[in-house]
Amino acid sequence: MxxxxxxxxxxxxxxxxxxxxxxxxxxxxxxxxxxxxxxxxxxxxxxxxxxxxxxxxxxxxxxxxxxxxxxxxxxxxxxxxxxxxxxxxxxxxxxxxxxxxxxxxxxxxxxxxxxxxxxxxxxxxxWVKKLTSSCFYRLMNAVSKVRxxxxxxxxxxxxxxxxxxxxxxxxxxxxxxxxxxxxxxxxxxxxxxxxxxxxxxxxxxPTKMLHFALDGITAYSKLPLRIAFYAGLVFGVVSFALALHVVYIKFLTDEAVPGWATIAASISLLSGVQLMGLGIIGEYVGRIFEEVKQRxxxxxxxxxxxxxxxxxxxx
CATH class of the missing domain: 3.90.550.10 (Spore Coat Polysaccharide Biosynthesis Protein SpsA; Chain A)
Structure with a gap:
């Protein structure tokens, strides 16, 4: 049958x-x-x-x-x-x-x-739906071990x-x-x-399609978490180098450092990266939360x- x-x-x-x-x-x-x-x-x-x-x-x-x-x-x-x-x-x-x-x-x-x-x-x-569908499958296959x-x-x-x-x-x-x-x-x-x-x-x-895409990517790949980790690592190194530069200017030179624009831009950029990382982690934690309830x-x-x-x- x-x-x-x-x-x-x-x-x-x-x-x-x-x-x-x-x-x-x-x-x-x-x-x-x-x-x-x-x-x-x-x-x-x-x-x-x-x-x-x-x-x-x-x-x-x-x-x-x-x-x-x-x-x-x-x-x-x-x-x-x-x-x-x-x-x-x-x-x-x-x-x-x-x-x-x-x-x-x-x-x-x-x-x-x-x-x-x-x-x-x-x-x-x-053509918009065809394009977004094609992009999703390419992204899915790029980040996941399951083809x-x-x-x-x-x-x-x-x-x-x-x-x-x-x-x-x-x-x-x-x-x-x-x-x-x-x-x-x-x-x-x-x-x-x-x-x-x-x-x-x-x-x-479109909302359901977005959720469908997120489910597919997060169910079969940990790459987004790794991207957040590597982004945090890179910007951490950049921030440390910037801190050394500020200390050098402050104590070893007589130059005035206005620098407010650079600092504001750096803070904004790093805050955005942190929020992005938290959002990615939140997606995975939310799925763990749904699974452990065992409804x-x-x-x-x-x-x-x-x-x-x-x-x-x-x-």
Whole structure:
């Protein structure tokens, strides 16, 4: 059986078309499948659409999170509940083409345990978003030992044993693309061009993208901490040399030293470097704080389909 995990957030306009597209592709294949929608705290009618689809088709399940936990947590929730021999994760806005599903499954049958799709481009996306995305992947690969392919997406197939391994990763600040790069197993890739969204607008705001980038960098690299250390070391040496210069002028010469501009500039520069270092350390300490509380990664308000009774569950 193939499990298809789809995190959704305020996607009521896309749900029916997505369901029809998945069924039209999967029903031509010699595999049974389940379609798991993970509602990430939607404010629109998305949960009701999931409920309607589950009543019409027993292959549809719904996991309704108690609040918005974020895309990566929603994906993790779906992977925790998937029952298939292989699990495919994809978005519900039809920018991950359902037509690629047979190719993913074919690669899995050829012996690959992780089949990762690579987005070559997205139709209709601005050059600013393309540029920032490219810069992020280059920065990520420069500072991290784990390589993440540029254009990598959360549209992928995972073998059952990979899913079981993934469930053992307990961290809360999740960057699944990096986790897949570090998880090993036999991996291959498929390229695709993402079409425009079927309906609605992207819910991935610039703020969420920034947080996503910070999670990725801090989860897989200590280089920012080292940069702060080396910057502090360099400026410490410079400050010591400046102090020796001031002592020399003060006690060994008769020159007047106005110097207020130099001192003010030096203080401002060093204060900025110190604040930068504290900010970097604060990012890591904040993540440690979130981890040591050991709260559940997510909890459900309701489970729909296949015997779901609407009871809250935690993980």
């Amino acid at each position: 193939i499990s298809i995990v789809v995190p959704v957030f305020n996607e009521e306009e896309n749900m029916e078309a997505f369901y029809q597209a998945i069924c039209s592709v999967m029903e031509k294949l010699p595999h049974s499948f389940e379609l798991i929608f993970v509602d990430d705290g939607s404010k629109d009618a998305t949960p009701m659409v999931i409920d309607r689809l589950s009543q019409k088709d027993s292959r549809v399940r719904g996991l309704i999170l108690a609040r918005n936990f974020g895309h990566q947590i929603a994906l993790s929730c779906g992977l925790d509940h998937a029952k298939g021999d292989a699990v495919i994760t994809m978005d519900g806005d039809l920018q991950h083409p359902p037509e690629l599903l047979p190719q993913l499954i074919e690669q899995w049958q050829n012996g690959y345990e992780v089949v990762q799709t690579i987005r070559l481009t997205t139709e209709g996306v601005s 993440v392919r540029e254009g990598g997406s959360d549209f992928r197939l995972l073998d059952r044993k990979v899913v079981q391994t993934f469930r053992r990763f307990p961290e809360r600040a999740r960057f699944i693309r990096g986790m897949m790069g570090a998880i090993g197993y036999r991996q291959t890739t498929l390229d695709f061009v993402a079409p425009p969204r079927y309906a609605g607008v992207s819910k991935f705001s 559940p990664l997510y909890w459900l308000r309701q489970e729909i389909g296949l015997g779901g009774k609407g009871d809250s569950k935690e993980s």
